Amino acid sequence: MDKKILLRHLDVPNINQLEVYRQHDGFKAFEKVISSMKPAEVTAEVKSSGLRGRGGAGFPTGIKWNFLPNDSWPHYVVANADESEPGTFKDRELMESNPFQFLEGLMLASFAVQANLSYIYLRGEFWEIAHDLDQKIQDLEDVGLLGENILGSGYSLHLRTHLGAGAYICGEETALLESLEGKMGQPRLRPPFPAVEGLYGKPTLINNVETLANLPPILLNGADWYRGFGTEQSPGVKIFSLSGCINKPGNYELPLGVTYGELINTYGGGVPEGRTLKAVMSAGASSDIVVVDQYCLDTPLAYETCMDRLGAPLGSASVIVIDDSVNIAWLVAKTVNFFKHESCGKCTPCREGTFWMNSITSRMMRNEASAADIDLLKNVALQMQGKCLCALGEFSTMAVVTGIDRFRSDFEKHVRS
Amino acid sequence: MADKVTLTIDNQTVTVPAGMLVVDAAKVVNVDIPVFCYHPKMEPVGMCRMCLVEVGRPMRDRATGEPILNEDGTQKIGFSPKLETACTTPVSEGMVVVTDTQNAKEGRKAILEFLLTSHPLDCPVCDKGGECPLQNLTMEHGPGESRFIFDEKKRLQKHVPLGELIYLDRERCIQCARCVRFEHDIVDDPVIHFFHRGRSLEIQTNSEPGFDSIFSGNTTDICPVGALTTADFRFGARPWEMKKAPSICTHCAVGCNMTYNIRREAKSGGQTVIKRAMPRQNEQVNEIWLCDKGRLGYHFVESEARLSSPMVRKQGELVPVSWEEAYQVVEDKLRQDQVRMVSLAGGRLSNEDLFNLAQLTRSKNGKNVLYSTMAGGDLTAQVGLGLGSNFSDMGAGDVIFVVASDLHQEAPIWWMRVKQAADRGAKLIVANGRPTRLDKFASHVIRYEYGQEAETMDVFLPGAAVPESMVDAVKTLTEAKNAVVIYGSDGLGLDESLHLAKSCAKLVTDRGYYGKVNNGLLAVWDKANTQGAWDMGFQPDRNLKATLREADVAFICAADPAGDDPVLAKALQETDFVVVYELFLTETAKMADVIFPVQAQPEREGTFTNGERRVQRFDVVVNALPGTQPDYRITARIARQLGLGLEEKSPVLVVRQIAQKVNNYKSINFMDLAKVEEQWPKMGREDLYYAGTSYENMSGLGVQYPTAADRGEELSLGLLIKSEVQPTTGSGVRVLPVTALYDRGRLLQPTNLLNHRLTKQAICFSTALAEKYELTDGELIRVSTPDWEAEVRVEVDSQLGDDVAIVARSNGLPVWEPVVVQIQHLVTEPKA
Amino acid sequence: MNKLLKKYPNEIEKILSRYPADQTRSAVMPLLFLAQREEGFVPSDTLADIAEITGISETDITSVLGFYTLFHEQPGGRYYIQICTDLPCALRGSEEYLETLCQKLGVKEGETTADGLFTVEAVKCLAACHRAPMFQLQGDGEIKYYEDQSVEKTLAVIEALREKAKQEAANG
């Protein structure tokens, strides 16, 4: 791709300044939309673009917008900038380096659902980004792009940042809302879904930062243009966060459908000298551990193909690369420990299951486990599956089950027979 | 029918209201789905995941919406691959719920195993042992051996006081959040919550005092494990050692149904003793709740200070005598010609006691006086809460109007039920001279100046001039489908109460809110059986002082006028002959000529009539203290000697007489009071305890007697006779009496556990008054009236209106009506 | 006497203005950060202040305080050096980096240096996986990222902060 659509700072220096952003088509989409489009038209355009949520689940964005009922007001939009999945660091780069595009996207989404107050929920660690965004929001208010009766359109919008304080679960949208309401970040029962009863009990649209950053180019250039990238079922571009045992870790903006092989070898520069690829995880710590073979390397990175070919969702496309120096039992111990640390404790299987799995894997790492513990570990994970209140509990079992199934010998190295 | 849904649960077909949860629908066909976090009285949260079942729904073609059929033509059912939580899934037409497949059973077994990994399994020493659903389920389905390594178990603190009343065992807590949700959602006391997260979640409180909620005891019932226990009961006994004895709470007009757990103990000479008080389900009265006063306030029964022998004054000294002798002395006195007899009775006596006493007094042409400063029992008997009214049925379209009552303190369970009606959409109008805890839930808060209670109510009469500030409230009332008016005694004396009661009665009658379900007048009586006392013919006396002074013989039962008020003490000195029925040697008893020691309520049978006019029966719980008798029997014995036929053998017989002689009680029959019918929500069979500990009601739901309006009788409210209120004036500070739940009343004091929470002996001044008289918070001052003086602490409350000073009743100061007091600073000696 | 309100009237007004007027509860987390600004932990007597400002119970405030890892209930170092040792960073040597750094500072993970300035902690993913080893510095009311670290680089940062503290002490 010649020009970046999202990581535009790579092409345009200083695009994080309002002037520069505006010189490069910044806020053209927003100005066009509020002056000449109806909210429903905006939604329809996004729907036909086929844009799917970049927060992980890949749910079609336009369809989600339509879920907000029009007989309950006010509506809120919340940008999910909690980005806490191990291996994910794309939203951060967007907000740091091309912040106005994200803000414009948030403004477009707000207009589409006619929200007058929208929040950006950032993980607390993004303290500097939040302060920077506050300043940028102020800049926009100063030039009349935010505030009351924007550019005489009659539409008013205020944006606010809100900092979390260290809790992965707050990326889950209902836990995020609890947190934004000043409570412990424990997920809510669904239904009601946030689109119907969200923030302060009102209809609320929640979209990921990257999802939102896609909106200005889509609305400026049209749905058809956007569908020119990516695959039929996964149109557009995606930022892939590449980390782990890789020569050139970082964010790569590529059309959906690029293969694992291209991403890892062409863009990421392959694994370090003398090492061989062993496995990948495509959705951070929440993913299945996928054995890397040619079939895997040929698999296009798109929502449908990852699932169909590898049985592992694309998720947030945060690809952790694992080479042959890594023992998978150690890796699983790492992910389990993460989820044990982050379990909110609300539901039994997750609270107790992650704690129990962590006890077993810790024992393995101290080489105090027995062979039977491998099966016990897998059994505990399976016993959790399908029973948790939110996806975190399910996530915690993915690496465990696939790790044991596919790399059992790694576990055997850590147990006494 | 659109609002009914038919489904099958474990092959049984059941039709239930739409919106019902699967877990409850299952109970209808006696399928008990295990639950921990779900509680029928609270919103489902789906946290514990114990209630997993298989759920199938009729399949439809996506495109056409047509049902998909099996080969045999029956509806095809699609089962979701995941198990679903029965507690969060509403029923739907054609649904198929299966609880006993291998898959579902394994799912629940898995959850159980997870719960047990962190549970200490210390059942042998746990207070909940024997009534714990976790224990029961473990015995039934639990994995035989643990796959969890014992050393890796989380060890946590075991005896954590959450304040003086409730203890927490952190290891046992299964994080179901029932306690947290109860305190937050049902009673609005957000004083306990989780701390930390994940496996480290633990309950904690930051309030001062700890767990500062007058409903805290309920959490120990609904806690599904032994994590929360009351300081009163913990380590007290094992559930299976105890017997159950039904009773009615004696502490306020709500009349909560309870069960006392009792057992015989060596330390009380093999006699039965009360080990704990538990709520007994009565959906019309207290549902499954008790306030802490009711739960903990029974210790007066076992007080060492109880009287246990009749006493007669001889040469100025009270000396123990035989019952025969005591009866003889009284009889001799009553036989004298033309004795002017007065009976002064407290509202904690039973209907039987009151009836017999009233009959005896009448036979001497005497006067029956109710020891109370609240008026209107004649009015509530006529236009009181309509037959069948139930706070639980009130919601959108209904109005509840609460005037002059701090309901939270005067009748906690009514407060809670009124608040919940408001949560369901009932509009609440709250009128008072100061803020109360009901304001937050009110649609309209009306703040009047104390003394303007009746006038404020008159604004709601048809045709009255309405000030701007009350237009909305008046509109709300007039638009109500149903309306209930509740009046209390906040800041009122008897005169003001009479004035207010009449205004309230006029309001409900003029507006037509009476004689129907969920309409009418409700008085927040000061005592458990004040309504019964009115019904048996007792009324408060506006000039009690003179009445006592002029009496030749005064019977004073369950009342301590001399202890309460020096003016009455003086009056009693002039009473020729005083007979006292008492539990304790009160100030009044000390002045008596004859004292009869009576049985405490849990030692005897009888009936109370609660504020909603529900006549409820209480049974013998523990053996009576030797040397005591029930009040009705003492009266009947005296009457017998005088040739008057009163029943003395049993309350059954007295109630039969009451039904004959008291019009309102025509329909009351002692046996009917013990009838039960199935109540909803079902709290689970006793051996399951899913909803909490033993709410079973096998001893009667009571019977509400119909008002005169319900019976279609002509009313005689006497509303045309305007009552008079002398404005309390004079130079000094006007102090108003209010009711506090934890007062220093005689029955509450023996409950040592509550000592810290009893009201301070203080007068509470507004900031303006404090400034005017240069009073500082905590300062000791002398207050005086022409009749008494006392030293009290000053409290300053910025919430009070400018000229308001309040004092709690039964708190050591004789303030029973608005009084003007003089204030003197106490000169503090300069430090040497 | 609301000490917090007295100390930060403007900040608190600004925080409250970010949420709808009837949703003061949302201000709890920003207020906890504010309460933590000065001493690096939330002094227990500020809980009542926050309760008063937001109109929710102290117990509820505490439940929020306890849930989130960036809030500290107990005093620690003036600065928290929070090193990500989660999976992606660990694959890039962050565990060894943590270990060496701890050795150099003479502390164990979770402990505070003798001068009371630095608490070294291992934390979960900080969204900087491509720039490991890295840490975030929490202190003086701020959180800053330090990426592509080596033990030497980090020690230099630490030295600079020590110097700053010394200067401040000298200036009173």
Ligand SMILES: Cc1cc2nc3c(=O)[nH]c(=O)nc-3n(C[C@H](O)[C@H](O)[C@H](O)COP(=O)(O)O)c2cc1C
């Ligand atoms: C445990 C958990 C963590 C999540 N974390 C994030 C996150 O950090 N950022 C994010 O955008 N979505 C996260 N999600 C997904 C959100 O719940 C939600 O689906 C998403 O924000 C929707 O935005 P989208 O439709 O634009 O993808 C998480 C979900 C779960 C279950």
Ligand code: SF4
């Ligand atoms: S203390 Fe009891 S009621 Fe409260 S969360 Fe724990 S188990 Fe549930």
Ligand code: FES
């Ligand atoms: S999840 Fe249904 S009872 Fe707890």
